[in-house]
Amino acid sequence: MTDETGEPAGGNPSEPTADTDANDVEETTNSFSLASFYDICETQGRPILTAGTVATALGTSHEAANAALDRLADDGDVTRLSVEADPVVWYPSELDDPRARERVVIFPKRREIVVDQPQQFTRAQLSQFAHLAETTGDGGYRYVVRPEDVWQAPHDTLDGLRRTIRQALGERNDTLEDWIESQWDRARQFRLTTHPDGYTVLEAQSPEIMGNVARPLLDEEQVHAPISETEDWVREGSEAAIKRELYEAGYPVQDDRELDGGDPLDLELTVSLRDYQRTWVERFDDQGAGVLVGPPGSGKTVAAMGAMERVGGETLVLVPSRDLARQWADALAADTTLDPAQIGQYHGGQKEIRPVTIATYQIAGMDRHRSLFDDREWGLTIFDEVHHVPSDVYRRATHLQSRYRLGLSASPIREDERQAEIFTLVGPPIGTDWDALFDAGFVAEPELEIRYVPWADEAGNAHAAADGRERYRIAAENPAKIHEVRTLLAAHPSGQALIFVEYLDQGRELSDALSIPFLSGETPHHERQRLLEAFRAGERQQLIVSRVGDEGLDLPTADLAIIASGLGGSRRQGTQRAGRTMRPAGGALVYVLATRGSREEDFARRQLQHLGRKGISVREHTVDRPDEADSAEESGA
The missing domain is CATH 1.10.10.10 (Winged helix-like DNA-binding domain superfamily/Winged helix DNA-binding domain)
Known part of the structure; x- marks a missing residue:
């Protein structure tokens, strides 16, 4: 006899019976x-x-x-x-053990939560309603509760969200909870629906919210006319603009349109999802839209294939380059039951529309090609490297409609602060605490070191006489970096190394000086593939790579990454390059070379500070001039 929970009605749990399997x-x-x-x-x-x-x-x-x-x-x-x-x-x-319990400090007015030594369970609870802003080397975690964190909280009811908050914090905080409730309500004020006649309607919870918020913001380019006090007739194709306007005003729009799902697509994964990847897929399935955010090496592509399996509809995959299109096609053929004949690529090299089509953003957004994609009803659109979509060239591809929309990015941040548009155009972020992946061993935490390199005399003189952008380039191409790259490679003779450069001239000089192939946008596609395959197979130990490797290629992981230049780039670029060493094996190193006494010092700290906030430790080292090192050795130092 058992109670409603399935527990025995009394006494200790019974021993297994003969009928037990x-x-x-x-x-x-x-x-x-x-x-x-x-x-x-x-x-x-x-x-x-x-x-x-x-x-x-x-x-x-x-x-x-x-x-x-x-x-x-x-x-x-x-x-x-x-x-x-x-x-x-x-x-x-x-x-x-009371010593193992986390110490939680709440700053309700700033909506910040500081936790000392949080366990993985606590971090998982906090991630449901707060953003991990930074971590410290001694185990401190600072979370910020932002409006978008509440808007996308994976809960069906406010009471469920409250239980998670109180469990994570260990106490009730009325000030913080009242603010969270107000944001919960904001996220449910507007929704897009499909009228029985087939057009889209913007619907508000009340006449007041429609009259005071939506109608002053939206104009005749976005809506035809009011239908009622709480409904407006939406112009076709303006849905994304309406969502963006209201999102920026602090009112996210729920998209409940009845979009066509296209023809069914029967596929199964032939690889197993990790627990966190399964959670990503489940959250995406619940929401119908989202952006998978995780470090390089965390398996976002495999998780996206899991989403394809869950959706079971024809799929359009958008990528920044034809190289990534080919890599997606290979991965789909290797990790799913799809027949290669079901997978098409549409870019400058070939043009095939198939049940699963992989196209470049540029091609999909062009008027002369776009009708081909519009005419097919897609069940799912996947936006790889989704941080591109706010740009004027790429965002045209987001106007293509599908029932489900999924973005992928290691770091959906933009230096122009337009990352909010990513979430209005595609969907809210779905992610995993980077530290949780490090702790579980799914992704290795690389060691990062900024090395401040002295000037080569002639370069220092040229830098002093130059100004503006030219000063930055002279610092980036400082010839002393060639000596430092050679030193680092000699210190790690058995490791596979990727060396990143910003400028083609510097890449060629390093290639000539070190006898290492240089892979750039000028390298023919067949030669790129040959070099990358040799690197993956361990037949080649070192490659020099230009900016084409930041995201246009699926570079293999390496034991050692040396960033010789490119520090004026984005924080996202720093994440991509450091990420080339993130893999379960561990022990990877990332060296960032910055010319001492130049703006590269500030750029290096800024670029890597973003990774430091994700829990990756960053150290600094000043390289001696060759003559200084010789003098120190002679004096016995």
Whole structure:
């Protein structure tokens, strides 16, 4: 006899009976981990579970769940506790030790939360309603609760969100919760719907919100006319503009249009998703739109294929370059059950429209090609390197309509601060705490070091006489960097190395001086592929790469990355280049070379500060001039 939760009605849990499936017990016991325990805690909204709750969540028997919990208890990961209300409950053992409990400090007026040494469970709870702004080397985490974090919180009810907040913070904070409630309400004031006659309607929760917010903002280019006090008839093609206008005014629009899903597409993944990738796919499926945000190496492309499997509709993949189009086609053929004949590419090299079509943004946005994409009803559109879409050239491709929209980016930030447009054009961010991926071993945390290189005499004199952009270029191409690159490569003779440069002349000089191939936009496609394949296979240890490698190519990961120039670029560029060393094996190094006494020093700190806030440690080192080093060695220093 059991109660409604599936627990025995009294006494201790019974021993397995003869009817118990031994295979089920063994399989559950072997596969159930502390991470699985935390996943169920998160779903239940509390850090204490019963065997019946675990059995229900896993779809297994009570005996199998009890055996799995017993194993975790034997390993010291969870603790048993017999109480009157439930015969046995289980909770994480770390809660036994007061020293292991996080110290949480709340600044409600600034909407900031500072946590000392948070456990992964706490970080997972905080990520549902707050943004990780920065981490410190000693385990401090600073979160900021922004409007968009509340707007996209993965909860169906405000009460559910409140439970998550209180569980993460360990207390109730009325000031913070009142503000969060106001943002929750804002996110539900407007929605786009489809009228029975087929056109789009903007609908408001009240006449007041429509009259005081929407109608003063929107003009005749976006709406035809009012239909009622709370409804406006939307002009075809202006949906994205309306969403952007209202988003910037602090009112995100829920998109509930009945968009065509296209013909069904039957495909299955042939690789397994990691737990966090499965969570990404589930959140995307719930929302119908979103941007997967994770470090390079975290498997966003595989997760996107998981979304394709979940949607089950014809798919358009948009990419910045034809090289990425080819890599997507290869990955789809390798990791899904799609037949190669179902996969088409549409760019300057070839033009095929298939059930899964991979096209470049530029081609998809051109008037003479766009009708081909408009005429086909897509179930899903995937925007790779989605941080491009706010630009004038790329955003035209976002006007293509599909039922589901998914973006991918390691770092959807823009130096022009237009990243909000990414989320209005595509969907809200869906991401994972970088530290959680580092802790779990899915992605390795690289070691970053800024090395301040002295001037070569002639370059220093030229820098002093120059001004403006020319000064920056002279510092970037400082010939002393050739010596430093050679020194670093000699210090790591067995590692595979990628050397990044901003300027073609510098790339050619390094290539000539070090006898290393230089891969740039001028390199023929067949030669690029040959060099990259040799690097992947371990047949070539070193490559010099221009800006074409930041995102236009799927570069292989490396043990060593040396950024010889390009520090005036974006924070996103720093993330992309550092990310080339992020892989589970660990031990990777990133060296950033900056000419001492130039603006490169400031650029280096600014570019890598963004990675520092994600938990990656950054150190600094000043390189001695060759004559200084010789003098120090002679003096015995």
